[in-house]
Amino acid sequence: MEKIEFVKVIINNKSNRTDREYTYGVSKSLQEKICIGSRVIIPFGQGNKLIEGYVVDQVDKIDFDYSKIKYVKEIVDEKAFVSKELIDLCRWMKEKYMCRFIDAIQCVIPTGASLRSKKVITLSDTFSEKELSNYNLSSKHMKIIKLLLTRKKVTDVFLKNTFKDIDIQPLLKSLADKKIIIIKTNLKGDVNTAFEKIIRLCNTEEPMKLIEKLSKNAKKQREILFYLAEHKEVIWSELREAMNISTSTINILLKKGFIEVDLVKKRRKPYEHMQIASTKPLTLTEEQSQAVKKIVPYIQKNEYSPFLIHGVTGSGKTEIYMQLIDTVLEQGKEAIVLVPEIALTTQMIERFKGRFGNIVAVLHSKLSLGERYDEWNRIDQGEVKIVIGARSAVFSPFHNLGIIIIDEEHEYTYKSEANPKYHTIDVAKFRCQKNNAVLILGSATPSIESYTNALEGEYIKIKLQSRFNNNPMPHVEIVDMRKELDKGNKSAFSESLYKGIMNNLKKGEQTILFLNRRGYATFISCRKCGYVVKCPYCEISLTYHASSNKASCHYCGYTKIPPNICPDCKSKYIKYFGVGTEKIENLTKKYFPKVRVARLDLDTTSKKGAMDQIIFKFRKGDIDILIGTQMVAKGLDFPNVTLVGVIAADVSLNLPDFRAAEKTFQLITQVAGRAGRGNGLGRVIVQTYEPEHFSITSAQKHDYISFYNQEIMIRKEFMYPPYSKLINILFTGKNESDLIKVANNFANSLKEKLLQYNIKEVVFGPHPAPLSKIKEKYRWQIIIKSKPVDQNVIKGIINYMRLEKEYLKNINISMDIDPYSML
Ligand SMILES: Nc1ncnc2c1ncn2[C@@H]1O[C@H](COP(=O)(O)OP(=O)(O)OP(=O)(O)O)[C@@H](O)[C@H]1O
Numbered sequence: 001m002e003k004i005e006f007v008k009v010i011i012n013n014k015s016n017r018t019d020r021e022y023t024y025g026v027s028k029s030l031q032e033k034i035c036i037g038s039r040v041i042i043p044f045g046q047g048n049k050l051i052e053g054y055v056v057d058q059v060d061k062i063d064f065d066y067s068k069i070k071y072v073k074e075i076v077d078e079k080a081f082v083s084k085e086l087i088d089l090c091r092w093m094k095e096k097y098m099c100r101f102i103d104a105i106q107c108v109i110p111t112g113a114s115l116r117s118k119k120v121i122t123l124s125d126t127f128s129e130k131e132l133s134n135y136n137l138s139s140k141h142m143k144i145i146k147l148l149l150t151r152k153k154v155t156d157v158f159l160k161n162t163f164k165d166i167d168i169q170p171l172l173k174s175l176a177d178k179k180i181i182i183i184k185t186n187l188k189g190d191v192n193t194a195f196e197k198i199i200r201l202c203n204t205e206e207p208m209k210l211i212e213k214l215s216k217n218a219k220k221q222r223e224i225l226f227y228l229a230e231h232k233e234v235i236w237s238e239l240r241e242a243m244n245i246s247t248s249t250i251n252i253l254l255k256k257g258f259i260e261v262d263l264v265k266k267r268r269k270p271y272e273h274m275q276i277a278s279t280k281p282l283t284l285t286e287e288q289s290q291a292v293k294k295i296v297p298y299i300q301k302n303e304y305s306p307f308l309i310h311g312v313t314g315s316g317k318t319e320i321y322m323q324l325i326d327t328v329l330e331q332g333k334e335a336i337v338l339v340p341e342i343a344l345t346t347q348m349i350e351r352f353k354g355r356f357g358n359i360v361a362v363l364h365s366k367l368s369l370g371e372r373y374d375e376w377n378r379i380d381q382g383e384v385k386i387v388i389g390a391r392s393a394v395f396s397p398f399h400n401l402g403i404i405i406i407d408e409e410h411e412y413t414y415k416s417e418a419n420p421k422y423h424t425i426d427v428a429k430f431r432c433q434k435n436n437a438v439l440i441l442g443s444a445t446p447s448i449e450s451y452t453n454a455l456e457g458e459y460i461k462i463k464l465q466s467r468f469n470n471n472p473m474p475h476v477e478i479v480d481m482r483k484e485l486d487k488g489n490k491s492a493f494s495e496s497l498y499k500g501i502m503n504n505l506k507k508g509e510q511t512i513l514f515l516n517r518r519g520y521a522t523f524i525s526c527r528k529c530g531y532v533v534k535c536p537y538c539e540i541s542l543t544y545h546a547s548s549n550k551a552s553c554h555y556c557g558y559t560k561i562p563p564n565i566c567p568d569c570k571s572k573y574i575k576y577f578g579v580g581t582e583k584i585e586n587l588t589k590k591y592f593p594k595v596r597v598a599r600l601d602l603d604t605t606s607k608k609g610a611m612d613q614i615i616f617k618f619r620k621g622d623i624d625i626l627i628g629t630q631m632v633a634k635g636l637d638f639p640n641v642t643l644v645g646v647i648a649a650d651v652s653l654n655l656p657d658f659r660a661a662e663k664t665f666q667l668i669t670q671v672a673g674r675a676g677r678g679n680g681l682g683r684v685i686v687q688t689y690e691p692e693h694f695s696i697t698s699a700q701k702h703d704y705i706s707f708y709n710q711e712i713m714i715r716k717e718f719m720y721p722p723y724s725k726l727i728n729i730l731f732t733g734k735n736e737s738d739l740i741k742v743a744n745n746f747a748n749s750l751k752e753k754l755l756q757y758n759i760k761e762v763v764f765g766p767h768p769a770p771l772s773k774i775k776e777k778y779r780w781q782i783i784i785k786s787k788p789v790d791q792n793v794i795k796g797i798i799n800y801m802r803l804e805k806e807y808l809k810n811i812n813i814s815m816d817i818d819p820y821s822m823l
């Protein structure tokens with residue numbers, strides 16, 4: 001193997017100024033082992049503080065003085081921590097999304113794996129307790145020493161937490177100066193490999209002979225030996241549980257030399273205890289079979305090929321995915337399957353574990369750090385072949401990727417809202433290209449962009465027009481809520497919906513009620529003077545939650561008890577307006593007493609496992625009516641649901657967003673698609689104040705094409721994506737006048753520079769963002785709306801501008817390339 005003498009390293013540090021590749025030398029002893037993707041410890045800065053870094057490149061020569069070069073101190077892991085493919089991906093993300101290199105690297109490593117420096121403090125060898133009095137120490141010093149005498153080793157973090165109001169740094173320094181303690185800086189991650197104790201009999205003698213040696217009274221010990229003789233090796237915690245024994249009993253056996261204890265690496269496996277029946281591939285319908293036949297040759301050809309499967313709700317896309325993966329596995333390759341919502345992972349995991357068993361791993365943010373770390377390792381080590389997960393699972397560290405499947409590809413959750421603001425489809429495309437893999441985008445309601453790409457030939461389009469059982473699509477009725485008002489019905493339930501639910505209950509069939517707004521009332525205001533209760537930190541009205549009797553901010557979490565009297569005019573006419581899911585739950589219970597009702601939204605699913613429990617009960621038939629936000633709207637497969645009610649279709653229609661119509665069409669079509677999947681016919685009732693809107697009327701007819709044709713004309717007319725490219729530059733800071741100054745300067749010099757390239761009239765703003773203040777920080781934005789061909793030039797200029805000037809501190813500038821939401 002060639003020897004690597006110099007490497008380029010990205011350091012793990014969140015500053016813009018250190019966002020560059022630093023060159024380090026590699027000493028002889030490390031040259032064989034180091035490679036791109038290695039995690040290293042390096043001395044950095046003037047003090048040569050040791051920090052973590054990632055090798056992103058290797059070089060033969062350096063163009064500066066050899067004597068000035070610093071050397072890599074240590075390689076952290078046995079193998080490369082990140083593959084070269086993923087390092088290349090990070091480099092591409094940095095360019096594409098204008099983020100820091102390290103931000104991209106954080107995406108491809110498991111959360112909590114980054115090493116941070118921690119100080120470990122021990123007593124020095126020369127220190128003797130007897131001489132303590134000679135040192136002339138304060139009582140605070142003594143506290144630390146006493147702690148060290150009992151605990152031997154502590155970290156600075158531990159000390160800080162123990163002595164909350166004492167500044168420990170100077171104390172530690174003086175103790176170290178006096179050579180009483182030793183301070184070592186260690187780099188440590190937040191998660192560690194878990195170990196577990198394994199117990200087995202010593203091999204030396206036959207088990208029965210061992211047992212004979214025990215005295216008659218040692219009943220427990222005898223039982224343990226019998227148990228071990230039978231089970232060979234057992235995990236300590238399981239043994240303890242199975243036999244109800246104490247550590248001391250085990251220790252006695254250890255001392256006698258009858259048993260031995262081993263530490264083995266433990267993998268924390270989420271969903272391990274889920275009971276899943278195993279399944280065989282289903283006989284495909286004609287349409288499904290056509291789809292599989294079309295794609296399989298591309299998997300075998302080993303060539304990047306992207307597909308858009310446009311299949312109506314209930315057409316059986318999942319079965320197609322699974323049969324495609326069969327081929328991928330035959331090729332010795334691996335598969336990533338992405339779902340847009342954690343609520344959907346359980347159903348997907350059930351289906352995939354049922355079919356593929358133990359080779360399925362799971363990655364999403366509701367797992368513990370340790371579970372995620374272990375799943376990541378199982379993927380990296382090739383212990384599994386399939387990953388099911390949310391957005392971030394697109395970064396799964398497979399080494400021989402054969403397919404990435406993005407289910408419900410139109411979902412906004414595939415766009416990251418945190419830095420780097422990547423889109424999962426872009427990342428998946430990049431990885432599939434590099435791996436000669438197949439990319440599958442599946443949806444009943446493809447995004448306008450994806451469908452346009454398919455029409456233009458970038459994706460191969462596959463259509464599924466009927467449900468797997470040839471069930472008709474559900475019948476959709478639109479209810480004009482203005483007419484309900486005329487009739488004198490002020491309730492959130494139209495007459496039609498009320499009767500529909502009644503009828504369904506009588507038949508013993510299930511109902512889903514959908515409203516994309518959680519809470520009880522969406523704003524609280526004074527009827528006399530119009531005062532609205534708002535979050536003091538965000539420019540947003542507070543939502544009332546009846547179960548806790550609190551008004552809360554859905555952006556920063558601030559809560560308070562709502563006022564009885566208007567703080568402005570002192571009137572008593574404080575009223576609650578706007579209906580949320582919690583209110584619908586209350587009303588449902590009121591109108592339909594004794595009916596089993598449950599609610600699925602962020603508020604009812606914050607506890608681990610709560611979501612699965614609700615879904616499980618509903619599937620089992622223990623719930624008659626399920627009320628929920630978009631969590632219930634997509635992908636879930638409940639055969640006994642025959643009625644879906646959309647409480648207010650206008651919620652998404654009225655958003656200040658060019659995608660409002662698209663979102664509305666998707667939501668209605670998707671939630672309607674939950675009805676009539678089993679034997680019964682499905683029925684959908686959509687309540688709205690805008691019954692003529694084309695997003696609602698096309699959803700009524702299940703007519704995607706008609707929706708697409710109308711929407712794409714509007715996009716063209718107003719130059720919105722896919723006819724243009726957008727960049728949203730967001731400025732945030734606590735001082736609004738500084739913020740405006742910086743944003744204005746930025747916009748002006750951007751306009752000026754773009755003129756040199758003859759790019760005009762593409763910079764809009766700065767103006768306050770629709771959410772103009774969050775968590776005490778003001779938000780202003782510049783929107784750049786350009787021809788697609790110009791975007792790279794514009795990005796180049798912005799990048800240059802960012803490096804050229806030191807902008808005011810305390811003002812953060814963040815880039816969103818191809819933003820999904822402009823809020
Ligand atoms: N060939 C088949 N034979 C029998 N049952 C099938 C077949 N294909 C699919 N199904 C069943 O049809 C139901 C719906 O399938 P699936 O959930 O994959 O639909 P989908 O296309 O993903 O719909 P949506 O877009 O609404 O999520 C599932 O219960 C599945 O088991």
Ligand SMILES: [Zn+2]
Binds near residue numbers: 527529
């Ligand atoms: Zn008032």
Ligand SMILES: [Zn+2]
Binds near residue numbers: 535538540774775
């Ligand atoms: Zn707030």
